[in-house]
Every structure is written in C-alpha cells, then in structure tokens.
Amino acid sequence: MSKTFDVIVAGIGGMGSTACYQLAKRGVRVLGLEKFEIGHAMGSSHGLTRILRLAYFEGEAYVPLVQRARELWIETGKLTGEPLFFEVGALDIAHEGSGIVEKALEASQAHGLEHELLDRDAIEARYPFTLDRNHVGLYQPQSGFVASERAILAHTALALHHGAEIHGCEAMLGWEPTAGGGVRVTTDRGSYEAGRLILSPGAWIGELVPTLKPSTEVVLQTLGWFAPARPSLFDLSHFPVFTLEADEGHFYGFPLWQHPGFKLGSPHYGGEAYDPDTPSREPSPRHREQLRACLAKHIPGANGDLLGLKACMYTMTPDEHFIIDTLPGHEQVIVASPCSGHGYKFASAVGEALAELATTGSSRFDLGMFGLSRFS
Ligand SMILES: Cc1cc2nc3c(=O)[nH]c(=O)nc-3n(C[C@H](O)[C@H](O)[C@H](O)COP(=O)(O)OP(=O)(O)OC[C@H]3O[C@@H](n4cnc5c(N)ncnc54)[C@H](O)[C@@H]3O)c2cc1C
Incomplete structure (x- = not known):
C-alpha cells in the first residue's frame, strides 16, 4: 500500500x-x-544570493507579492536565527529613456515606495561605477538580497x-x-x-x-566572482545590489557577502539554450568574456583575478x-x-x-x- x-x-x-x-x-x-x-x-x-527589488520594472502588479515576500523572508529569518533578507538597497541603472528606470519609478510611485532618482554624476560620486553619459538610476533603500x-x-x-x-x-x-x-x-x-x-x-x-515544454525554454546563465582591488568599496554596509543596462547587456551584481569575490551575473537576456539533464554545469566561456568586459568598462575596481564561476539555469516563458x-x-x-x-x-x-x-x-x-x- x-x-x-x-x-x-x-x-x-x-x-x-x-x-x-x-x-x-x-x-x-x-x-x-x-x-x-x-x-x-x-x-x-544556487550561488549564495538573489536580488530582491521592490520597485519592479517588470510590472508594478508584482509589487504586492514582493512586499509580502520581503516580510516573510524577514519573519522566517528571525525564526531560524539567521537573517535571510539583507536590506542593502537596490540601484537600477539604465540608459535614460530605455524604460527600465522609468518603469521602476512608476512602480515606486504607484505603491508609495521610498526611492531616489540619481543622474550619472550622483551615482559615480556614491559608488565605484564608470557609466555612460546617458545613464540614470533609481535607488530603493528597502530592497536588497535574499540568501537563497x-x-x-x-x-x-x-x-x-x-x-x-x-x-x-x-x-x-x-x-x-x-x-x-x-x-x-x-x-x-x-x-x-x-x-x-x-x-x-x-x-x-x-x-x-510535457504539455508545458513548448511554452518554456531552459537557458544557461553564469555567475562570476572577482577579486576587488579595494574590497571596502563593495562592502555590505554601503554598496547596494544593482542592475546595470549596458551596451554589452543587462548585468546585475551584489555587495560582498560570504565570499571574498565581487559577484556579477551574466547578461539577463544572454542565456544559452540548455538541457537540464546535462550531467555537470560548465559555465559559458562567452559569459565569462561578457562579465570581464562589463567589469573593465563599468566597474574597474572589481576587475581583479577570477575567483569563481558557476552556471545556473533560467526557465523562460514567452512573456517572462x-x-x-x-x-x-x-x-x-x-x-x-x-x-x-x-x-x-x-x-x-x-x-x-x-x-x-x-x-x-x-x-x-x-x-x-x-x-x-x-x-x-
Ligand atoms: C544565475 C541566476 C541568477 C538569478 N538571479 C535572480 C535574482 O537576482 N533575483 C531573483 O528573484 N531571481 C533570480 N534568479 C531566478 C531564480 O533564482 C529562480 O526563478 C528560482 O531559483 C527558481 O526556483 P525554483 O524552485 O523554480 O527552481 P529550483 O530552485 O531549481 O528548484 C527546482 C527543484 O526541483 C527539483 N526537481 C526537478 N525535477 C524533479 C523530479 N522529477 N523529482 C524531484 N525533484 C525534482 C530540482 O532538482 C530542483 O531542486 C536567478 C536565476 C539564476 C539561474
């Protein structure tokens, strides 16, 4: 039985x-x-951490769900005695007019979220980024990351x-x-x-x-950890999680936490079609080059030796x-x-x-x- x-x-x-x-x-x-x-x-x-952004540029309809998620991460962290959510703030950086910062602003306003709009000079004065002339950013202090x-x-x-x-x-x-x-x-x-x-x-x-196979696509993504020249610049106490729309792709990264390396994710839309039954997870050489290019151009203070690379899978639906x-x-x-x-x-x-x-x-x-x- x-x-x-x-x-x-x-x-x-x-x-x-x-x-x-x-x-x-x-x-x-x-x-x-x-x-x-x-x-x-x-x-x-896997890969230690995941970004939690409240001002959701993917659609403000997600905001109530992520607000509840944030509450629960905090509550469960207290129950287990180890925090699961780290409120380090989140910064979305994108080219002015691309829609990302504009939609994050819309979500902030629609849901009364604390936020701050920053121009390129303000971002560079605060954080170790080297940005394009038309980059702008939206900072949300109540966002951060989850210890996944x-x-x-x-x-x-x-x-x-x-x-x-x-x-x-x-x-x-x-x-x-x-x-x-x-x-x-x-x-x-x-x-x-x-x-x-x-x-x-x-x-x-x-x-x-099997009926969902045609509506889903599995793609490989890569996370890299790099030795920062001055780790203090990327410290949890003042460096936020971020997304960065660059000419090379849409990257994202984290302050230092539980790893000596600065963590940067390969471009969000740059995944490679992948079979999840592949026996081991080999990171993509192309992603490794893209991560390097992003560091060299936009985050030179973290462009040190490679400390680690991990491959991970997204499962995409057509409308995401x-x-x-x-x-x-x-x-x-x-x-x-x-x-x-x-x-x-x-x-x-x-x-x-x-x-x-x-x-x-x-x-x-x-x-x-x-x-x-x-x-x-
Ligand atoms: C590199 C990378 C970066 C990301 N960054 C972010 C981010 O910053 N913020 C964010 O919100 N999201 C992020 N995501 C997305 C997020 O991590 C995923 O949406 C989330 O982890 C998916 O969780 P899941 O439970 O669906 O999948 P999983 O955590 O993979 O769980 C599925 C589980 O099912 C098991 N399983 C499968 N088949 C069977 C079976 N037949 N029998 C028993 N068990 C089975 C698997 O082994 C696995 O453990 C990122 C994803 C990746 C890959």
Whole structure:
C-alpha cells in the first residue's frame, strides 16, 4: 500500500521548500520530494544570493507579492536565527529613456515606495561605477538580497520541524489521478498517494508536464566572482545590489557577502539554450568574456583575478511571467515553476500562495497573470 499524504511537493528548490514549510505550518501532512540532495547546485537557486527589488520594472502588479515576500523572508529569518533578507538597497541603472528606470519609478510611485532618482554624476560620486553619459538610476533603500541557498535549507528545516516528511535524492517519475480525485505519485524509490500535488521542478517542468515544454525554454546563465582591488568599496554596509543596462547587456551584481569575490551575473537576456539533464554545469566561456568586459568598462575596481564561476539555469516563458496555476482538467495538481530568471525574490510568498491554493482552492494574491490559459 502506498503511504498517504495530504499534499506532495515535487522539487524542493526555491519554491518547493517554502511551500513545504507553509503547508506543514498549517498542520498539513506533506511529503517533499527532491531528486538531488537538499541545497544542491544543479538547479536555479544556487550561488549564495538573489536580488530582491521592490520597485519592479517588470510590472508594478508584482509589487504586492514582493512586499509580502520581503516580510516573510524577514519573519522566517528571525525564526531560524539567521537573517535571510539583507536590506542593502537596490540601484537600477539604465540608459535614460530605455524604460527600465522609468518603469521602476512608476512602480515606486504607484505603491508609495521610498526611492531616489540619481543622474550619472550622483551615482559615480556614491559608488565605484564608470557609466555612460546617458545613464540614470533609481535607488530603493528597502530592497536588497535574499540568501537563497541558506533560505532553502532554512525552510526545509522549518518544514521538518512542523512534521513534514522530506526525501532528498528521490526523483519523481510520474503521477496519475486516483479514483478519489487525488494523485498517485511514482518515484525511483516507491509510490505515494495524496489529495493534492504541487509540481515545483524548476527547469525540469517540461519533463513532468510535457504539455508545458513548448511554452518554456531552459537557458544557461553564469555567475562570476572577482577579486576587488579595494574590497571596502563593495562592502555590505554601503554598496547596494544593482542592475546595470549596458551596451554589452543587462548585468546585475551584489555587495560582498560570504565570499571574498565581487559577484556579477551574466547578461539577463544572454542565456544559452540548455538541457537540464546535462550531467555537470560548465559555465559559458562567452559569459565569462561578457562579465570581464562589463567589469573593465563599468566597474574597474572589481576587475581583479577570477575567483569563481558557476552556471545556473533560467526557465523562460514567452512573456517572462511565472506559471502558478492548477493543471487544466486536474484541479488536484498545481504547477509553480518557470520563473523566467526573476523568481527567487518571490519564493517565500509563492510558498504561502501555494499552501493557500492547496488547502483552500484560492490565494489572497491575484495570480491571474501567472495562469496557464495565456498559452492557449
Ligand atoms: C544565475 C541566476 C541568477 C538569478 N538571479 C535572480 C535574482 O537576482 N533575483 C531573483 O528573484 N531571481 C533570480 N534568479 C531566478 C531564480 O533564482 C529562480 O526563478 C528560482 O531559483 C527558481 O526556483 P525554483 O524552485 O523554480 O527552481 P529550483 O530552485 O531549481 O528548484 C527546482 C527543484 O526541483 C527539483 N526537481 C526537478 N525535477 C524533479 C523530479 N522529477 N523529482 C524531484 N525533484 C525534482 C530540482 O532538482 C530542483 O531542486 C536567478 C536565476 C539564476 C539561474
């Protein structure tokens, strides 16, 4: 006989770990399944940190969700005794008129977020950037970064504390509906039954839900860590997270934290098509050159020796919005994946929304823009 749960969560990365915690906290009998070890570096959430920006230039409709996520990161960090959110401020730098700073300003104004518009001279006077003549910036003091690897472990620990069962190194192979309206899930170790199934497999969504393969594209991205000439310039106490629209691409970076190197991400739109089942994650040589070019031109104080490179995957949808919805024809199955390279900051709130969906059938958040019907 299969062991039975209220909810099974497949994929314990950014989204799945928070869903397990939120479900277990509500007294739900939850099983979490993860094909690698918990906290691995093969998915989309590793590399220590992820930016959390409140003034969302991707669409001001995201602001309430990211505000709730920020609250939850702070709350959960307090519960575990190790902060998960670091309020270092965020600076979006872009060419005037490109829409990025303008949309971030719109989001700030629409939601009453603290912000400061800076011209090129003001940015260069404050931070070690060398910018183009028409660069402008929007600074948001309440933004910062989330400790993503730490957060997955912390949420898993909290889920266990509340009675969840979590199985690392156990891959879900498939699922089928049961006569009672639930699901039977098969793994490489056994089978389980539950009333509901949450699929949060990140880049593997196309394997578990083949109908979503045509609407999702997995791309490889690269993170680099470089020795700064004067580490104090990039210290957590006064250097913010940033996004930088440059002629060479749209880069992003972080203050020094838990690593001696300055962390810079390869261009947001410069990913290379990738198969998530590739056995190891080799960083892209092209990305390495792009990172170097950005440092040389715009952040020369961090253009020192290479200390590390890591490859990571984005799972893109055509409109770059997320997928959070029940599967058509199978209300007992919820999909929470493809976060198009900007999803981590929301994970704490997505976990809460998933727990609400699985237990009550609806969420306090308007998840309409993440619905599957937009692909039909
Ligand atoms: C380089 C890089 C930089 C980024 N920067 C930012 C940023 O600054 N800010 C931001 O908000 N977002 C950022 N993102 C995006 C963000 O990290 C992702 O949207 C987020 O991590 C996705 O979380 P996830 O839970 O969907 O995927 P994952 O964390 O990868 O979790 C999916 C999990 O499912 C498991 N799994 C898959 N298939 C199965 C199966 N069959 N059975 C069991 N388990 C399975 C996987 O092993 C994995 O652990 C970045 C992404 C990358 C790659």
